[in-house]
Amino acid sequence: MQRQRLIVKEMEEEASEGDLFVLNAWPTHLDRPAMERFISFVSSLVFTAYERGRPVGLVVPERTFKPEYSRVHLHRIFEFLALVKPYKAGGSSAGSKSYLWRVPITDIQSLWVAWGSHHVR
Secondary structure, eight states, X not given: OHHHHHHHHHHHHHHTTOXXXXXXXXXXXXXXXXXXXXXXXXXXXXXXXHHTTOOEEEEETTEEEEEEOOHHHHHHHHHHHHHXXXXXXXXXXXXXXXXXXXXXXXXXXXXXXXXXXXXXX
């Protein structure tokens, strides 16, 4: 019995560590309206994790936001996404980073492709 209790406690601790969304490179092949939809999609992912009470982080080529749970942190991410210039971004740097946080890492482009295949544009 005691062992089951520890396993559950460990899983609960891991679950509360948050989510990290990673974008290795901006999809610069998209036209401007599609890029705006993509950035809106990224914002929705971040907001959904935050709304579920989870610390959320975002890694893009230009910037890393470590997983945190605060309204100020959420606003920093949204401000960045509102002002980002993806067509002027440098090469991919997000893919080579190692992350010090024990959180599930989600590749944004994979989600975008899966989402796009189920939605009419």
